[in-house]
Amino acid sequence: MTRRCIERGLVAWLTGLPGSGKTTVARLVAERLRSEGYRVEVIDGDWARTTVSEGAGFTREERLRHIKRIAWIARLLARNGVIVITSLVSPYREARSLARGIIEEDAPFMEVYVKASLETVMKRDPKGLYKKALQGQVKHMTGISDPYEPPENPDLILDTEAEEPEESARRLYEAIKARLPREG
Amino acid sequence: MTRRCIERGLVAWLTGLPGSGKTTVARLVAERLRSEGYRVEVIDGDWARTTVSEGAGFTREERLRHIKRIAWIARLLARNGVIVITSLVSPYREARSLARGIIEEDAPFMEVYVKASLETVMKRDPKGLYKKALQGQVKHMTGISDPYEPPENPDLILDTEAEEPEESARRLYEAIKARLPREG
Numbered sequence: 001m002t003r004r005c006i007e008r009g010l011v012a013w014l015t016g017l018p019g020s021g022k023t024t025v026a027r028l029v030a031e032r033l034r035s036e037g038y039r040v041e042v043i044d045g046d047w048a049r050t051t052v053s054e055g056a057g058f059t060r061e062e063r064l065r066h067i068k069r070i071a072w073i074a075r076l077l078a079r080n081g082v083i084v085i086t087s088l089v090s091p092y093r094e095a096r097s098l099a100r101g102i103i104e105e106d107a108p109f110m111e112v113y114v115k116a117s118l119e120t121v122m123k124r125d126p127k128g129l130y131k132k133a134l135q136g137q138v139k140h141m142t143g144i145s146d147p148y149e150p151p152e153n154p155d156l157i158l159d160t161e162a163e164e165p166e167e168s169a170r171r172l173y174e175a176i177k178a179r180l181p182r183e184g
Numbered sequence: 185m186t187r188r189c190i191e192r193g194l195v196a197w198l199t200g201l202p203g204s205g206k207t208t209v210a211r212l213v214a215e216r217l218r219s220e221g222y223r224v225e226v227i228d229g230d231w232a233r234t235t236v237s238e239g240a241g242f243t244r245e246e247r248l249r250h251i252k253r254i255a256w257i258a259r260l261l262a263r264n265g266v267i268v269i270t271s272l273v274s275p276y277r278e279a280r281s282l283a284r285g286i287i288e289e290d291a292p293f294m295e296v297y298v299k300a301s302l303e304t305v306m307k308r309d310p311k312g313l314y315k316k317a318l319q320g321q322v323k324h325m326t327g328i329s330d331p332y333e334p335p336e337n338p339d340l341i342l343d344t345e346a347e348e349p350e351e352s353a354r355r356l357y358e359a360i361k362a363r364l365p366r367e368g
Binding site: 003005007039041051052053054055065068069072073076077080081082 | 187189191223225235236237238239249252253256257260261264265266
């Protein structure tokens with residue numbers, strides 16, 4: 001593998017309900033880009049909440065602070081040539097708009113809506129969180145006890161009910177490649 | 185300027201009392217390395233506390249969390265070829281040891297003690313914080329109401345009482361260059 005040094009990367013900001021498939025798609029795209037020599041970081045919520053955002057809670061205020069923090073970190077990475085794929089529920093329009101404002105000072109920002117109905121994600125329930133939320137064991141569960149505000153004008157929509165993860169990944173990969181600066 | 189792409193960077197972790205000269209030295213070194221084409225980020229406390237670490241306080245527990253967060257961010261950057269110079273008081277040995285543990289999973293870590301006596305930094309008092317602390321207007325002021333635990337075995341000591349900032353910067357620059365991986 002030859003390392004590709006690009007002057008700046010970008011941030012693909014995946015948003016969607018828990019279980020919509022954000023991290024699955026992010027990892028597939030990261031793997032492909034890495035195999036081509038790009039520097040890539042996937043920042044997903046579970047990872048962030050045990051490292052850079054340890055102790056962050058789930059109230060509206062805490063979510064806003066968490067999202068702003070991740071936006072700053074993504075900006076630092078992207079301006080140093082890293083392709084950043086964030087995989088966070090990021091349910092509030094206000095928070096995603098703040099993230100865009102922070103990142104676009106230094107690097108391109110794409111809002112990617114990873115779309116699946118509540119019915120579908122509750123069936124998938126990969127972490128068992130919906131079940132727990134319905135039993136009252138998880139507070140602030142997006143889709144159940146907390147709102148999810150879908151993007152009004154996303155740069156890309158990945159409908160994970162209508163397409164397989166590989167197809168979503170291919171479309172995200174192509175959207176990212178189209179936005180990268182020319183090399184040289 | 186030709187961009188230099190190195191496979192991984194490193195983290196130079198500057199620690200010292202407020203007013204010891206950490207940020208002054210960090211900026212001089214960053215400027216020189218950038219002029220040579222390296223990717224460099226300076227993470228100083230004032231910046232971090234308004235961006236990635238917004239809302240972090242100054243109790244021992246909050247400082248520990250803040251330091252761990254910065255360590256994770258520095259690790260992400262350094263493993264992507266960025267030279268990171270942190271400029272944080274980071275008064276606790278325990279916190280610096282945690283930072284080293286986090287960073288060394290992915291990149292070299294240098295502890296750099298920016299040394300100046302309390303008498304000297306109180307005279308310099310560039311932000312007027314010592315004055316305020318003595319008047320009881322600033323709580324948790326390192327050196328006054330909070331402890332500073334000097335490094336026991338730092339990788340480098342910069343004595344900013346005995347040498348000019350340019351001399352400290354030259355010595356830090358050389359220590360960093362000696363630890364960078366070979367290019368190519």
